[in-house]
Amino acid sequence: MTAILEMKGITKTFPGVNALDNVNLTVEQGEIHALVGENGAGKSTLMKVLSGVYPHGEYEGQIFFEGEEKRFGNIADSERDGIIIIHQELALVPLLSIAENIFLGNERAGRGIIDWSETYRRTEELLKRVSLKESPRTRVTHLGLGKQQLVEIAKALSKEVKLLILDEPTSSLNEKDSQALLDLLVDLKGKGVSSILISHKLNEISQVADRITVLRDGATVSTLDCQKQEISEDDIVRDMVGRSLSDRFPPRQPNIGEPLFEVRNWSAFHPIHSDRQIVKNVNFHVRAGEVVGIAGLMGAGRTELAMSLFGKSYGDKISGEVRLRGKSVDVSSVHKAIKAGICYATEDRKTYGLVLDQSIRGNVPLANLKGIANGIVVDNHQERSVAEQYRSRMSIKSSGIAQKTVNLSGGNQQKVVLSKWLYAGPEVLILDEPTRGIDVGAKYEIYSIINDLAAAGKAIVVISSEMPELLGISDRIYVMNEGAFIGEMPVAEASQEKIMSMILKKGGKAA
Amino acid sequence: MTDIPAQKAETERPPALQFLRTHMREYGILFALIAIMVFFQFSTEGILLRPVNLTNLVLQNSYIVIMAVGMLMVIVCGHIDLSVGSVMGFVGALSAVLMVNFGIHYIPAAIICLIVGAAIGAIQGYWIAYWKIPSFIVTLAGMLVFKGSMMVLLKGQSVGPFPNEFRAISSGFIPDFFAGESLHITSLLLGVAVATLLVFLSIRARQKEQKHGVPEEPFFFFVGRNILVAAAIVYLTYLLATARGLPNVFIVMAILIAGYSFIAKQTTIGRRIYAVGGNQKAAKLSGINAERLTFLVFANMGMLAALAGLVFAARLNMATPKAGETFELDVIAAVFIGGASMAGGVGTVVGAVVGAFIMGVMNNGMSIMGIGIDWQQMIKGLVLLAAVIFDVYNKNKAA
Ligand SMILES: Nc1ncnc2c1ncn2[C@@H]1O[C@H](COP(=O)(O)OP(=O)(O)OP(=O)(O)O)[C@@H](O)[C@H]1O
Ligand SMILES: [Mg+2]
Numbered sequence: 001m002t003a004i005l006e007m008k009g010i011t012k013t014f015p016g017v018n019a020l021d022n023v024n025l026t027v028e029q030g031e032i033h034a035l036v037g038e039n040g041a042g043k044s045t046l047m048k049v050l051s052g053v054y055p056h057g058e059y060e061g062q063i064f065f066e067g068e069e070k071r072f073g074n075i076a077d078s079e080r081d082g083i084i085i086i087h088q089e090l091a092l093v094p095l096l097s098i099a100e101n102i103f104l105g106n107e108r109a110g111r112g113i114i115d116w117s118e119t120y121r122r123t124e125e126l127l128k129r130v131s132l133k134e135s136p137r138t139r140v141t142h143l144g145l146g147k148q149q150l151v152e153i154a155k156a157l158s159k160e161v162k163l164l165i166l167d168e169p170t171s172s173l174n175e176k177d178s179q180a181l182l183d184l185l186v187d188l189k190g191k192g193v194s195s196i197l198i199s200h201k202l203n204e205i206s207q208v209a210d211r212i213t214v215l216r217d218g219a220t221v222s223t224l225d226c227q228k229q230e231i232s233e234d235d236i237v238r239d240m241v242g243r244s245l246s247d248r249f250p251p252r253q254p255n256i257g258e259p260l261f262e263v264r265n266w267s268a269f270h271p272i273h274s275d276r277q278i279v280k281n282v283n284f285h286v287r288a289g290e291v292v293g294i295a296g297l298m299g300a301g302r303t304e305l306a307m308s309l310f311g312k313s314y315g316d317k318i319s320g321e322v323r324l325r326g327k328s329v330d331v332s333s334v335h336k337a338i339k340a341g342i343c344y345a346t347e348d349r350k351t352y353g354l355v356l357d358q359s360i361r362g363n364v365p366l367a368n369l370k371g372i373a374n375g376i377v378v379d380n381h382q383e384r385s386v387a388e389q390y391r392s393r394m395s396i397k398s399s400g401i402a403q404k405t406v407n408l409s410g411g412n413q414q415k416v417v418l419s420k421w422l423y424a425g426p427e428v429l430i431l432d433e434p435t436r437g438i439d440v441g442a443k444y445e446i447y448s449i450i451n452d453l454a455a456a457g458k459a460i461v462v463i464s465s466e467m468p469e470l471l472g473i474s475d476r477i478y479v480m481n482e483g484a485f486i487g488e489m490p491v492a493e494a495s496q497e498k499i500m501s502m503i504l505k506k507g508g509k510a511a
Numbered sequence: 512m513t514d515i516p517a518q519k520a521e522t523e524r525p526p527a528l529q530f531l532r533t534h535m536r537e538y539g540i541l542f543a544l545i546a547i548m549v550f551f552q553f554s555t556e557g558i559l560l561r562p563v564n565l566t567n568l569v570l571q572n573s574y575i576v577i578m579a580v581g582m583l584m585v586i587v588c589g590h591i592d593l594s595v596g597s598v599m600g601f602v603g604a605l606s607a608v609l610m611v612n613f614g615i616h617y618i619p620a621a622i623i624c625l626i627v628g629a630a631i632g633a634i635q636g637y638w639i640a641y642w643k644i645p646s647f648i649v650t651l652a653g654m655l656v657f658k659g660s661m662m663v664l665l666k667g668q669s670v671g672p673f674p675n676e677f678r679a680i681s682s683g684f685i686p687d688f689f690a691g692e693s694l695h696i697t698s699l700l701l702g703v704a705v706a707t708l709l710v711f712l713s714i715r716a717r718q719k720e721q722k723h724g725v726p727e728e729p730f731f732f733f734v735g736r737n738i739l740v741a742a743a744i745v746y747l748t749y750l751l752a753t754a755r756g757l758p759n760v761f762i763v764m765a766i767l768i769a770g771y772s773f774i775a776k777q778t779t780i781g782r783r784i785y786a787v788g789g790n791q792k793a794a795k796l797s798g799i800n801a802e803r804l805t806f807l808v809f810a811n812m813g814m815l816a817a818l819a820g821l822v823f824a825a826r827l828n829m830a831t832p833k834a835g836e837t838f839e840l841d842v843i844a845a846v847f848i849g850g851a852s853m854a855g856g857v858g859t860v861v862g863a864v865v866g867a868f869i870m871g872v873m874n875n876g877m878s879i880m881g882i883g884i885d886w887q888q889m890i891k892g893l894v895l896l897a898a899v900i901f902d903v904y905n906k907n908k909a910a
Contacts, residue, residue, distance in 0.1 A: 313796060338798040352796050355789035357856050366786055367797040369779040376778045380716075381723055402727065420797065 003064075004029045004163060004194050005083075010049055010061035012042075014407065016399030019045045020059070021218045027163065027196060032189055034205040035198045037215035038240055038439040039411025040397035043198045044088075046215070047165050051085040052078040065163075082162030086152045086169060088410060088437070089350065092140045099123040099136035102155045126154040130184055144298060146177025153184065164188065164195040168410065170204060171437045172347075174298040174465050182208050200411075200439050201466075202233040214239040241441040248440065249472035250448045256475065257288035259326070260459040261342070261428040266320030268308040274316050278304045280484040282320075286428065286459035291450060293474030293491075294463045295499050301483040302463045303347060306430045310344035311337040324427065338367060341427030345417055345434060347463070349410075353417040356406035360398060361387035363405055363416050367424040390419035395445065410437040418446065422453075429453060430461040435469065447473050467496045479503060530729055535905050536850045540862060540898075544869050551876030558879050559872070562754035565747065570681065570826060572871035573760040574599065574819035575838065576864055579845040580771045581815035583863040586846050587775070588808045589788040589855025590639060590646035593839050594631075594653030595816040600835030601657040602628050602820035607670035607830035610677060617677035625817050631657065632813015633806065640805035654839070662832050671829025680763070681825040684756045695756030702748025702757075705765070706741040713737055760822055767815075772860040784808065789856030844891070845870050848898040869894070 005027040012020040020042045027033045035043050049059050052072030063070045065081055072078045075085075092101045099119050108118040123136035132150045140148060149169055156164055166185075170178040178201070185195055186208055199205055205212060212224040212231065222239045224231050238244045262285040270276040278301050286292045294302050307314035309322060311334030322331050324340055331337040337344075346352040354363055364387050365372045372383040387401040394415040398408055405416055414437055421429060431450070435443045450473060454460050464470050470477055477494050479487040479502050487502045531538065551559045558564055578595050585592045602624045609620040635653050638644045672678075689696035717733060728736075751757055775781040786794040787801045795801050819838075824830050849866030851858025870891060877887045 310796070311798070333798075333800075334796060335798040335800060344796070346796060351790075352792050355786050355793055355856065357789045357852075358785070362782075362785075366782075366794070366799070369782055373779045376780060378777050378779060378782060380777075381719060384723060424798075 002029050002067075003027065004066055005050075006064040007046070007050060008062045008064070010046065010059055010063075012045055012049055012054065012059040014399075016403070019218055020049070022061075023215065023218065023220050025213055025220070026223075027194055028211070030189060030192055030194055031210040032185055032208050033194070033196050034209035034212040035196055035215065036200075036202070036205060036212060036236055036240055037221075039415075039437075039442055040409040041215040041240075041439075042218040043215055044167055044409060045218075047085055047167055047196065047198065050078070051075055051083055051165065053085075079159060082160055083165065084156040084159060084161045084163070085165040086149075086156060086167065088168045088171065090145075090148050090152055092148055092151060094141035095139060097137045097139055098127070098134060098143075098151055098154075101140055101151060102126060102136075102158050104155075106159065122158065123154075126157055129157055130154045131180065144177075146173045146180070146298070149173065149177070149181060150184070153181075157188075161193055164193055165198075166195065167198045168200065168437055169197070170199060170201060172298075172433075175467070177298070178204065200437060202236050202440065205236065206231060206233055212236060216240060216242060237440050240439065245440060245444065248444065248468075250444060250451055252291075252451055252473070252475075254289060254291075254475050255455065256290045257457060259285045260288040260290075260324065260457075261286040261461075262321075262323040262326075263309065264321040264323070266305070266309065266322075267318065268304065268315030269317045271314070271316045278315060278483050279308055280482075282480075282483075282485050284478055284485060284488075286461055288457045288459060289454050290476065291454050291460045291462060291474050293470035293477040294461065294480055295467065295470055295477055295503075296480035297503060298465060300480045300503075302480050303432055304483075305480070306344055306432055306461070306463060309337075310334060310342065310430065313344075338424055341425070342430070343367070343421045343424050343426035343428070344430040345421045345432060347432035347436060349413050349417045353420075354405045354413060357404060359387075359402045359404055360391060360396060360408075360416055361401040364390050364419045364423055367420050371423065371425075386423060390423060394419050394449075395442070411439055411442060414438055415442070415446075418449075422449070426453075426458060428459045428461070430463070432463045433465065434462065435464070435466070443469075467499065471496065530727065530732065534728075536902065537859070537862070539901065539905075540848070540850060540865050540869075543898075544865050544872070547869055547872050547876075551872060551879075555876055555879040559876055560750060562750045564875070564879070565750050566754050566758060568871060568875050569751075569758055569761050569764075571875065572867055573681065573758075573764055574823045574826075575841050575845060575871065576764050576867045577767060577815055577819045577822065578812075578838070578842045579849075579863040579867045580767050580860055581812040582842045582846045583849070583851060583858055583860055584771070584775070584784060584808045585646075585812050586843075586851045586853075587788045587855060587858045588784050588805055589791065590805065590808070591843065592635075592646065592650045592809065592812050593843075594635065594650040594657060595812065595819075595842055596835040596838035596840075597654045597657035597661065598628060598631050598813060598816040598835075599820035599823060599838060600830075600832075601631075601661040601664070602817040603824035603834045604661045604664040604670070604830040604832075606677075606821055606824055607673070608664055610673055611670050617674050621677070621821055624821055625814055628817020628820070629810050629814035632816070633810040635813070636806040636809025639809060640802040646809075661834075665830060665832050667832060669829045669831040671827075673825060673828055678825045678828055679759060681758070681760045681822045682828075683759045685759060685762060687756055691752075693753065695752040695754075698756035699748055699752040702745050702752070705748075706744040709744070710737050710741050763818075763822075768860060768864055775860050780804070785856055787855075841870055842867075844895045848895060850898075850902060852902075866898075 003026050007025040010020050010023045023046060025046065037043050048054050050063060052074045055073045056071035065083065070081065102123055103119055108115045108122060120136045127134060127136065130150045130153050132147060134147065140151060169181055173181065182204055197209065209226055211226060214221045214236065224235065234244060264283055266279055266282040267277060268279040270278050282305060296302050304314050308318050309331060312318050312332055313334060322329055329340045331340065331342060350356065361383060365383060372379055372386055384401065391398065391401055396412050396415045398412060405413055418434065435446055438446065450460055462470065462474060471491060471494060474491050476490050478485050479499055481503050548559065582592060582595065605627060606620055606624045609615045609623060610617055635649050638649045639646045685697060687695050687697045748757065783799045783804055786799060787804055791801050823834060845867035846858065846863045848869055849858065849862030851863065873891060873894065874887065
């Protein structure tokens with residue numbers, strides 16, 4: 001075997017942070033190479049160095065691609081050589097069609113005039129290669145995230161890709177879409193395309209990876225060869241966090257009290273297509289000290305339910321009743337909901353969670369500014385100590401509380417969002433995909449925090465697409481499908497198969 | 512728990528350099544103002560800082576500064592207000608009609624004018640905040656509407672003169688309680704007092720910071736900045752004191768700058784405005800009433816534009832149909848030169864004021880040098896572009 005890529009002694013610093021310290025990475029021709037590590041370990045940074053986002057000169061070390069030393073000045077340079085990166089935040093233009101997106105900047109044209117029939121023909125070929133059954137004319141905004149991800153890959157394939165880099169491609173996909181994506185990677189491997197896969201989902205990694213490089217605190221810890229020996233998830237975790245994690249979930253002794261949070265006959269309609277009912281007459285309750293999970297497929301309406309409950313942040317013609325400790329409460333605005341003690345931590349941290357231009361310190365107190373102020377005057381000292389407190393409690397890896405959140409790694413951004421809601425002092429906390437993009441160690445910490453909140457008598461609702469997570473941390477699980485709650489079970493009686501079969505039976509047409 | 516291992520690198524680099532790199536913008540603009548002043552001081556052979564000219568400089572720029580403070584809030588909130596020049600002109604005209612044509616006493620007349628200004632801002636803000644009509648469109652419409660309304664009010668003619676008491680707000684000077692001969696002692700004392708207060712406050716803030724950890728600003732910078740600011744204030748007030756003392760409008764400006772700086776930096780309202788400008792969706796999901804804030808920010812802008820209109824009318828001693836023309840451009844340019852971001856969420860009041868004075872010093876200096884208005888426009892345009900390019904360059908380097 002020959003190496004298609006060798007990165008030697010890569011060092012990259014940001015003001016106040018040593019993101020990469022003498023990192024080596026070798027990818028063999030035609031393999032799937034997994035890159036794993038805790039949040040902020042430097043995975044994304046390493047890939048940005050490789051793809052020319054950080055041009056030659058901004059880092060130390062050498063990059064050899066197909067045996068030649070490369071000094072990429074920008075992304076176009078690396079793409080020309082066949083290195084294509086798909087960032088976690090998809091970069092498609094929503095209002096353009098699939099075909100237009102695929103050939104954006106690379107148009108099929110003669111003398112500046114676009115050859116549409118050629119464009120559509122090539123697009124159809126590419127879509128066949130990624131097994132996506134959509135018309136090339138469909139606008140990207142009409143596609144779910146899983147399909148958009150496939151369009152990104154089709155776009156990469158349109159450019160003679162030799163090395164495909166995927167940064168957490170499955171973090172917002174459901175299991176079915178994730179599986180399709182992994183199958184595609186294996187398929188591409190058969191056709192000679194090497195890939196680097198970054199993921200926090202270790203089961204996926206052990207499923208498809210040929211070799212695994214583990215980064216910790218910006219340094220290479222080990223490279224595991226899955227073909228030579230059997231690598232278990234625990235082996236990976238040990239290298240990632242530097243100790244073995246015997247359990248994925250903290251022990252939980254539920255101490256469940258009276259019903260704290262009740263939702264009755266809750267309905268909401270689509271904000272634009274106001275005849276489409278997105279949340280259909282939902283009833284549920286959460287007791288004090290209870291962790292309730294909501295299972296369902298992507299698009300089942302779980303986020304929409306949560307956001308409509310949280311100050312009518314989503315939807316139109318919302319009806320129904322919310323009760324807190326038996327009393328009806330007004331949740332008609334976010335402010336009122338927070339005041340009543342109902343908080344919602346979003347799944348989409350960049351769009352809805354953070355003011356990215358502001359520091360950790362600016363973001364943490366945002367939902368509870370009263371807590372850091374006397375009257376309307378902000379107490380700087382109080383503000384600073386609150387930020388420091390959450391930074392250490394959540395182990396947010398950063399150069400300090402003054403670091404802008406835009407410069408935090410994905411997982412650490414998620415922790416800032418959670419900090420904000422913890423500081424708001426919720427009675428009822430709705431967590432939407434709380435561990436998306438978070439490493440195993442930090443997940444454990446977040447589960448522990450959930451447990452602590454529950455132990456303090458709060459009501460917790462967790463929306464998650466990771467079934468094992470729901471089974472591991474909830475006391476009770478509701479199943480949602482196509483806007484309606486179709487089942488409920490205590491966790492002792494729940495299993496992945498049971499939930500899935502419930503969804504498939506009810507849904508009829510599998511999503 | 513992992514214990515902040517990432518911090519090691521920080522101490523290895525010289526902290527002063529590090530600090531300068533991250534705070535390039537704030538210091539950069541101050542240095543730019545000083546450099547521009549030094550340049551014109553030489554090229555006008557010392558006329559720039561002559562007491563009489565300095566007084567003039569303050570008077571000439573007061574209305575721009577007043578509006579820049581409001582515009583900063585608007586821009587930080589993620590919007591723009593193109594109507595301020597027209598609103599200012601309209602309110603100036605209204606004040607003239609009230610005082611000169613109807614003979615209303617200047618105090619109630621001025622209050623009416625401020626209320627009308629706030630109401631105009633509120634109406635525009637209403638469409639922007641609650642109907643989500645882009646501020647560019649609403650205020651472009653406002654610009655035309657109030658320009659026309661002003662001409663209707665004035666019937667195409669200039670109206671004046673104003674009562675003397677009213678004129679005093681912009682052409683008067685604070686009284687001297689010490690009856691100094693060649694020196695306006697009250698003014699000088701006021702300058703010294705303000706400088707001392709500022710130094711005192713910043714020492715106290717630093718002490719507090721020290722108690723809770725290492726201050727971010729290196730000691731050298733802290734001392735340098737304080738000495739520089741204090742010396743500049745004392746020197747400039749001294750210069751003004753050798754002429755006729757501090758103009759009344761200077762006091763008005765100082766109060767506005769201090770007040771709005773405080774609101775922007777130290778109050779929850781300020782925090783919310785920055786959050787809304789930085790990411791409206793996230794701010795709303797944090798329980799911040801973005802619509803109401805936007806509405807208030809525009810109402811406030813309208814009131815400050817009205818105040819500027821009064822100051823300007825009082826200074827000219829009449830309301831003319833040309834008043835306020837293209838002032839919105841100067842105001843917006845001042846805010847951007849001062850480091851605010853077009854995307855919202857970034858900018859400081861002091862930056863905007865310094866930006867306004869950069870424009871003002873250039874106008875004044877170039878006029879003294881006899882540079883034609885044509886060249887002046889070109890140079891000002893290039894300075895605006897350069898300032899924003901500098902910003903973007905810095906941002907890219909930091910990322
Ligand atoms: N532009 C930047 N400025 C300052 N620090 C940065 C910047 N970009 C990244 N960092 C820091 O570099 C470190 C590595 O970040 P990186 O995004 O590579 O982590 P990651 O391994 O991809 O983590 P995650 O799994 O959470 O996505 C982090 O500590 C982060 O705060
Ligand atoms: Mg990352």
